[in-house]
Amino acid sequence: MFVLIVGVGRVGAAVAKYALSSGHEVSVMDEDPLSHERLDAGQATTWEDAGGQFTVGTALELDALREAGIERADVFIASTDGDNTNLIIAQIAQRQFGVEKVMARVMDPARAAWYREQGLHTISPAQEAIGMFVGALQVHAGAA
Amino acid sequence: MYAVVIGGGKVGLSLTRELTSKGHEVTLVESRRSRYLSIEGELQHSVQYGDGTELWVLERAGIQRADLVIAVTGDDEDNMLVCQVARDKYRCDHIIARVNNPRNYSHFKLLGIQPVVSATDLILRLIEHEVPRYGLVHLLALEEEGLEIIELEVSAESPAAGRSLSEITMPDGSLFISVLRHGSGFVPKADSVIQAGDRVLLVLEPGLEETIIAYLAPENTHAPA
Numbered sequence: 001m002f003v004l005i006v007g008v009g010r011v012g013a014a015v016a017k018y019a020l021s022s023g024h025e026v027s028v029m030d031e032d033p034l035s036h037e038r039l040d041a042g043q044a045t046t047w048e049d050a051g052g053q054f055t056v057g058t059a060l061e062l063d064a065l066r067e068a069g070i071e072r073a074d075v076f077i078a079s080t081d082g083d084n085t086n087l088i089i090a091q092i093a094q095r096q097f098g099v100e101k102v103m104a105r106v107m108d109p110a111r112a113a114w115y116r117e118q119g120l121h122t123i124s125p126a127q128e129a130i131g132m133f134v135g136a137l138q139v140h141a142g143a144a
Numbered sequence: 145m146y147a148v149v150i151g152g153g154k155v156g157l158s159l160t161r162e163l164t165s166k167g168h169e170v171t172l173v174e175s176r177r178s179r180y181l182s183i184e185g186e187l188q189h190s191v192q193y194g195d196g197t198e199l200w201v202l203e204r205a206g207i208q209r210a211d212l213v214i215a216v217t218g219d220d221e222d223n224m225l226v227c228q229v230a231r232d233k234y235r236c237d238h239i240i241a242r243v244n245n246p247r248n249y250s251h252f253k254l255l256g257i258q259p260v261v262s263a264t265d266l267i268l269r270l271i272e273h274e275v276p277r278y279g280l281v282h283l284l285a286l287e288e289e290g291l292e293i294i295e296l297e298v299s300a301e302s303p304a305a306g307r308s309l310s311e312i313t314m315p316d317g318s319l320f321i322s323v324l325r326h327g328s329g330f331v332p333k334a335d336s337v338i339q340a341g342d343r344v345l346l347v348l349e350p351g352l353e354e355t356i357i358a359y360l361a362p363e364n365t366h367a368p369a
Contacts, residue, residue, distance in 0.1 A: 060220070060248055084197050084221040088251065096254055110199045111225075114233055 004073040006059050006089060007080030011105060013038035020052050027053035029068040059089045070097050078104040087115055148210045150196035150226050151217030152179055159214060171205045197225050207234045216242040227257045258287055280357055293347050299361045300340035310334040317349030318356060
């Protein structure tokens with residue numbers, strides 16, 4: 001499986017490393033060349049030596065997306081730090097490049113929910129955190 | 145009419161002033177606190193502070209009853225998102241988006257967001273208009289309606305030069321709407337004679353540009369677009 005991840009922050013880098021170690025082909029893209037360090041941190045070899053691909057480019061640049069391999073991607077993950085950027089590039093991956101599985105990180109639970117209703121697979125870290133806090137509160141209240 | 149404007153920069157502020165002075169009700173949404181504070185004194189309750197890409201901020205601004213939503217922030221992704229949500233979630237009839245980077249134009253198109261306004265495009269069209277011998281000038285594209293208005297100089301080689309409109313057979317889906325000659329324009333009638341050097345305005349259906357250029361300015365046929 002070929003996985004393309006745009007946005008190499010904490011989330012993007014961790015998912016990229018996991019996917020590579022699981023035997024998938026992984027290409028990552030970020031506008032900041034220094035984000036590469038996240039991929040090497042704590043690893044025995046560099047990202048490239050481990051078989052990963054890294055492209056510098058901004059998410060809306062079609063040339064950069066093509067260079068990163070979007071045309072043959074089976075999975076596209078939008079994990080930049082911008083909710084709106086992720087929502088837009090996820091739709092570009094879906095509609096223009098026909099990527100089979102597209103996922104977007106959307107911090108804002110409201111936007112994540114509405115776009116999920118429209119058929120986009122959104123993942124909201126904030127919504128996850130809210131659920132965990134609320135769950136923990138309920139457990140604590142039940143125990144107290 | 146009720147308009148919601150997202151982005152309180154120079155463009156958004158000027159639009160809000162203009163629409164308000166024409167008697168329309170307008171709410172401007174600005175996300176930078178310092179900018180909000182500097183325009184609040186003038187606009188008062190017509191400006192709201194908040195991120196206009198957050199749904200609750202849009203709802204607070206009354207997007208549900210807006211006739212028109214105008215997204216003019218400096219960020220193309222934000223403008224695309226606002227327009228998509230306005231149209232698909234809040235069923236707003238009219239949206240207008242600003243394109244900051246002309247390279248992003250195709251993304252707006254992919255998401256079906258139009259009309260869009262790009263300062264770069266507008267200046268390029270002015271250059272086309274101001275610099276003669278540039279061939280065909282696109283004056284207006286009505287993409288949804290499938291029509292465009294173009295301007296073109298009639299060359300001496302054109303079979304139309306020296307003939308009246310009634311003697312000229314134009315392709316179906318094209319129509320002369322005015323003739324610019326010696327610095328003034330007129331709407332031609334059947335007996336109006338088209339002269340070489342006239343700049344003519346035509347309304348066209350899509351796909352007719354090449355045919356029209358070949359007919360009215362044949363020497364430009366092989367020129368690069």
